[in-house]
Amino acid sequence: MGNTIIEASKIVKYFHDPVKVQVLKEVTFAVNKGEFVSVIGKSGCGKSTLLYILSTMDTDYEGDLVFDGELMRSKTHNQLAQVRNEKIGFVFQFHYLLPEFTVLKNVMLPGLKLAKLGPKEVEQNAMEKLQMLGIEDQAKKQANQLSGGQKQRVAIARALINNPLIIMGDEPTGNLDSKNGRLVFDIFKDLAAQGQSLLIVTHDQDFAEKTDRIIEMDDGRIIRM
Amino acid sequence: MAVSRLILSISKTLLLARLKQSIVAAAGVTFGIAMFITLMGFMTGLNSMLDGLMLNRTPHVRLYNEIKASEEQPINLSPDYAGEINIVRSVKPQDDGKEIYNGPAIVKALRADPRVLGVAPKAVAQVFFNVGVTDLGGSIHGIEVINEEALFALSTYVPQGNITDLENINNSVLLGKGLAEKMLADIGDVVPVTTARGQRMNLKVVGYFQSGVADIDNMQSYASLATAQKLLGKTNSYLTDIQVKLYDVELAPELAKEFEAKFGTEAVDIQAANAQFETGTNVRNIITYAVSITLLVVAGFGIYNILNMMIYEKMDSIAILKATGFSGKDVRNIFISLSLIIGITGGLFGLLLGFVFQLLIDQVPFETDALPTIKTYPINYSASYYLIGIGFAMVTTFLAGWLPARKASKIDPVVIIRGK
Numbered sequence: 001m002g003n004t005i006i007e008a009s010k011i012v013k014y015f016h017d018p019v020k021v022q023v024l025k026e027v028t029f030a031v032n033k034g035e036f037v038s039v040i041g042k043s044g045c046g047k048s049t050l051l052y053i054l055s056t057m058d059t060d061y062e063g064d065l066v067f068d069g070e071l072m073r074s075k076t077h078n079q080l081a082q083v084r085n086e087k088i089g090f091v092f093q094f095h096y097l098l099p100e101f102t103v104l105k106n107v108m109l110p111g112l113k114l115a116k117l118g119p120k121e122v123e124q125n126a127m128e129k130l131q132m133l134g135i136e137d138q139a140k141k142q143a144n145q146l147s148g149g150q151k152q153r154v155a156i157a158r159a160l161i162n163n164p165l166i167i168m169g170d171e172p173t174g175n176l177d178s179k180n181g182r183l184v185f186d187i188f189k190d191l192a193a194q195g196q197s198l199l200i201v202t203h204d205q206d207f208a209e210k211t212d213r214i215i216e217m218d219d220g221r222i223i224r225m
Numbered sequence: 226m227a228v229s230r231l232i233l234s235i236s237k238t239l240l241l242a243r244l245k246q247s248i249v250a251a252a253g254v255t256f257g258i259a260m261f262i263t264l265m266g267f268m269t270g271l272n273s274m275l276d277g278l279m280l281n282r283t284p285h286v287r288l289y290n291e292i293k294a295s296e297e298q299p300i301n302l303s304p305d306y307a308g309e310i311n312i313v314r315s316v317k318p319q320d321d322g323k324e325i326y327n328g329p330a331i332v333k334a335l336r337a338d339p340r341v342l343g344v345a346p347k348a349v350a351q352v353f354f355n356v357g358v359t360d361l362g363g364s365i366h367g368i369e370v371i372n373e374e375a376l377f378a379l380s381t382y383v384p385q386g387n388i389t390d391l392e393n394i395n396n397s398v399l400l401g402k403g404l405a406e407k408m409l410a411d412i413g414d415v416v417p418v419t420t421a422r423g424q425r426m427n428l429k430v431v432g433y434f435q436s437g438v439a440d441i442d443n444m445q446s447y448a449s450l451a452t453a454q455k456l457l458g459k460t461n462s463y464l465t466d467i468q469v470k471l472y473d474v475e476l477a478p479e480l481a482k483e484f485e486a487k488f489g490t491e492a493v494d495i496q497a498a499n500a501q502f503e504t505g506t507n508v509r510n511i512i513t514y515a516v517s518i519t520l521l522v523v524a525g526f527g528i529y530n531i532l533n534m535m536i537y538e539k540m541d542s543i544a545i546l547k548a549t550g551f552s553g554k555d556v557r558n559i560f561i562s563l564s565l566i567i568g569i570t571g572g573l574f575g576l577l578l579g580f581v582f583q584l585l586i587d588q589v590p591f592e593t594d595a596l597p598t599i600k601t602y603p604i605n606y607s608a609s610y611y612l613i614g615i616g617f618a619m620v621t622t623f624l625a626g627w628l629p630a631r632k633a634s635k636i637d638p639v640v641i642i643r644g645k
Contacts, residue, residue, distance in 0.1 A: 057548055058639040077635070078552040085550020092642070096545045100242030110549040112231045158549065 004066075005166050005197055006031040006054055011063035013049055023049050025220040026063070031166070031199055036192035038208040039201045041217035047201045048170050050217070054199070055090055055168050056080040068165055085114050089159025091169040095151035097143035103130070103154050104139040111161040122161070129157040133187060149180030156187060167191065169200040173207060185210070232555060235546075236563040239539065247567060250531045254571025254622065255578055257524025258614040262579030265517055265610040267586055270603035272509045278437065279502050280495065282377050284345070284468030285477045287498070288490045290325050294318045323349070328464030331488045340471055340480065345372040347466040348453040355417040356408045363404060363444045365418070367453020376470045379434075379447070386412055386432015391449045398428040398452075402435040403443035418456065426456050437593070525621045528571075532564050532625035536633070543633045544641035553634030557627070564626025565619065572618030576611050 013024040023046040031037055039047045052058040054065065056072055059080070065072045068087055072080065084090070097106045104126055111122035130136040133153040138146055146154065152172060159167050169188075173181035185207055192198055192212070200211070208214050216224035240247045294316040300306050325331065328346060335344045348367040353360035370392050373379045380388050383399065391397050398418075400410060410416050415427045428448065436442055448456070454463050469484075471477060477494035485492040496503060543556050551559075583604045591602040633641075 052639040052643075055548075057642075058637050060637065078554060081547065081550050081552035081555075084548065088550075090548055092548075096541075096548070096642075098542055098545055100238050100542070105238070109231075109235075109546075109551075113549070113551055113555070115231075162550075 003032050004030050005033055005068055006199070007064075007066040008050075008054065009064045009066075011050065011053060011061055011065065013046070013053060013058075013061045023220050024053075024061070027217075027220070027222055029215060029222060029225055031197065033165075033197055034192075034195050036188070036198045036212040037200070037215060038211040038213070039199070039215045039217060040203060040205065040208045043203065045217045046220045047217050051168055051170050051199070051201045055088055056084055057090075085110055086162055087165040089156075089162070089164040089167040091152070091155050091159050091167065091172040093171040093174045095143075095148075095155045097151055097154055097158075099142065099144040101143060102139070103135070103141050103143055103146065106143050106154060107157045107161055110158060114162050116162075126157065126161055129160050130154070133157050149176055149183060152176060152180070152184055153187070156184070160191075166197040166199060169198070169202075171202055172200065173202065173204060181207075229558070232558050233562055236559050236566060239542065239559070240563060240566060243535075246535060250535055251567045251571035251574070253527050253531045254524075254568055254618050255575040257520075257527055258572050258575025258618050259578035259582060261517065261520045261524060261617070262576065262610050262614050263582035263586070264520060265513070266579070266583045266604045266606060267602070268513050268516060269607065269610075270605040272506075272513060273605060274599070274603040275509065276506055279499060280506075282382075282436070283495050283499060284376070285471045285474050285495045286469040286481045286484060286492055288325060288331065288467040288469070288484060288488060288492050289465060290323050291491045292318050292323060323465040324459075325464045325467060325490055327488075328467065329462050331490070332464070332467060334488075335467065335469055335484075340473070340476060342470040342472050343372060343376045344470075345369060345376050345468045346450065346464045347468060348450055348457065348459070348463055349465045350453050350457045351421045352456070353419045353421075354404065354408060355419060360419070361404065361407060363401070363446060365398065365446050365448050365453055365456065367448050367450040367456075369450050373447075376468065382434055382436050383432050384435055386430075388432065388447075390431035391447065391452075394429060394431055396426065396428050396452055396455075397431040397448065399432045399434045399447040400430050401442040401445050402433045403439060404446060405430070405433050407443070420456055420458075422458070424456065424458055428452070521617055525617070528568070528618070528621045529625040532567065532622060533629055536560050536564075536626065536629045540633060540641050543630075544638040547638035548642070557630045557634040560630035560633075561623060561626045564622040568618045568622025569615075571622075572615045575618060576614060579611070579614065580606075 007030045009028045011024050011027040012022070015021045015023055027050060039051065041047045049058070053061050056067070059077070067083065072083070075083070098109070101109070104123065107126040107129060108122050111117065111125060112119060117125070127136060127139065130139055133156060135150055135153050135157075138150060138154070143151065143154065152175070156172070167188075173184050176184060181204070188198055188200065189210070200207075202208055214224065215222055298311070298313045298316065300311045300313065332344050332346050335341050346369060350365045350367065352363055352365050354363055370379070370388055374388060386399065388399065391399060398416065400408070400416070408416060410430050412430050412432060414430045416430060417425065417427050419425050434442070434445070434447055436445075451461065454461055457463065471480060474495060478496055481492040481494035481497075484490070546556055546559070547553070583606060586602050587604045589602050590600060593599065
């Protein structure tokens with residue numbers, strides 16, 4: 001039990017607008033500590049929707065989600081934010097950096113919010129993460145001055161800043177050229193080798209083949225796991 | 226503490242990143258507040274000037290003696306004729322005329338009253354000004370210059386000359402402007418005066434008095450109390466009017482009745498004497514309130530709109546912040562502090578700009594016969610409008626930040642992200 005990070009049972013999700021559509025049909029699965037899991041499936045099969053529910057960013061669903069041994073349904077919005085801050089690192093398809101801030105500040109913000117460490121230590125950690133991803137020389141630039149691949153690496157650094165239990169990615173290479181895509185994948189692979197748990201949604205078959213475990217979805221159901 | 230400093234630094238960065246937009250938003254606040262302060266200062270300045278035209282010159286309670294025949298004729302007091310119907314024809318008033326009996330004692334008693342702001346006694350003499358072969362009717366008000374100035378700002382109505390000369394120069398007079406023009410009397414001239422009883426006296430002109438009401442300026446002149454008493458051939462206890470100003474003008478009707486009973490004189494209060502003027506004041510006040518509310522509502526909507534737009538533009542940032550673990554409360558606080566920074570800076574500049582506008586209006590020439598000493602438009606620089614202005618700026622910007630941020634803080638971040 002202590003080995004399981006995510007335990008989803010019978011997750012059901014509807015979209016209400018414009019008509020009521022069932023996107024997820026009783027999805028049940030688990031992710032264990034240290035696993036590098038990819039979720040694949042056709043466009044519109046519900047894989048991103050599932051990921052948003054697992055990441056606690058979407059609370060409008062039925063079924064039970066247990067994250068790190070805690071039932072998420074019973075938590076308030078503020079408590080969920082706390083969970084996201086401390087235990088989940090999220091990488092979007094689009095980088096979603098705050099354009100008003102520098103690269104370094106973007107990486108630091110979740111750490112400053114957690115406030116377990118002082119600003120000095122957070123900054124040091126952020127620099128280490130950027131260094132690890134090979135973009136420490138961009139730290140003082142504004143976020144919108146970077147190239148797509150660089151931005152995505154900053155987003156990964158941001159996801160790592162609080163040493164989360166799991167990194168979740170919603171097509172993190174989907175918007176990158178193949179060279180940058182490979183670079184990002186290698187970063188994930190390295191992280192997995194260091195024991196980091198990852199759950200990545202992708203439609204890239206090659207990408208998925210190289211992960212520990214593939215969950216394939218079709219029409220709101222898991223057909224292979 | 227660390228988190229709230231983080232939130233402030235985030236708001237600051239968001240503001241500075243779009244500096245131009247932030248300035249436009251703050252300028253919206255600035256102009257709204259500046260206009261409010263300017264107009265309120267101008268309108269209430271005009272209002273109080275108009276009120277002052279009449280009310281400042283009018284005592285809150287005036288004690289005087291009505292000339293009337295005694296109701297108790299001797300025959301009614303006689304026990305021999307009690308129960309009979311006594312008719313006395315051609316009853317005449319007694320010869321003490323308009324004199325307030327025991328005037329100085331009443332003045333002393335009134336000055337000791339804690340509700341009374343000040344007392345200015347007066348002796349009014351009906352006179353003829355002799356101009357060659359013609360006599361011009363008029364009245365000379367003998368006053369205590371210091372008290373008259375303190376209570377009724379007499380010098381405001383004296384375009385030329387110095388009122389203290391009335392006390393300093395023996396047998397001096399402050400001529401009504403209209404009267405002076407008819408007599409061609411300049412300052413320093415001596416004008417002959419005859420009282421209704423035939424006493425003659427030469428008075429030296431030390432200045433002009435101009436109230437703006439032609440009837441008064443053609444009739445009325447001022448002299449010192451002693452001069453008037455001398456002119457009338459009376460002792461220095463002779464008073465015809467006692468003018469009282471109160472701390473609370475609303476008490477005037479009540480106190481007038483009380484004084485009437487206590488001192489055995491007639492007493493008239495300002496509300497009774499100027500009822501029609503009260504109505505005018507009330508109407509003007511209603512207009513002022515209506516304008517001020519309109520201004521605030523218009524300014525408020527302007528501020529609200531600008532800030533609302535600004536926050537909706539930053540919805541993405543809200544989603545990102547929430548995805549990385551900032552709570553709804555954090556997001557709300559970020560946007561509230563962002564709005565308040567705009568509100569406070571915009572508001573403070575508004576106060577400054579409002580003050581500058583008021584100073585400008587204060588320079589615009591405004592000449593009126595009614596108020597000879599006023600040369601420019603009157604402005605009320607009351608601090609209360611500045612306080613209302615800055616308070617309003619803060620409340621509206623707070624609401625303009627709080628309402629959309631509250632909505633944004635409640636929805637799941639994915640709703641914003643998916644909406645892209």
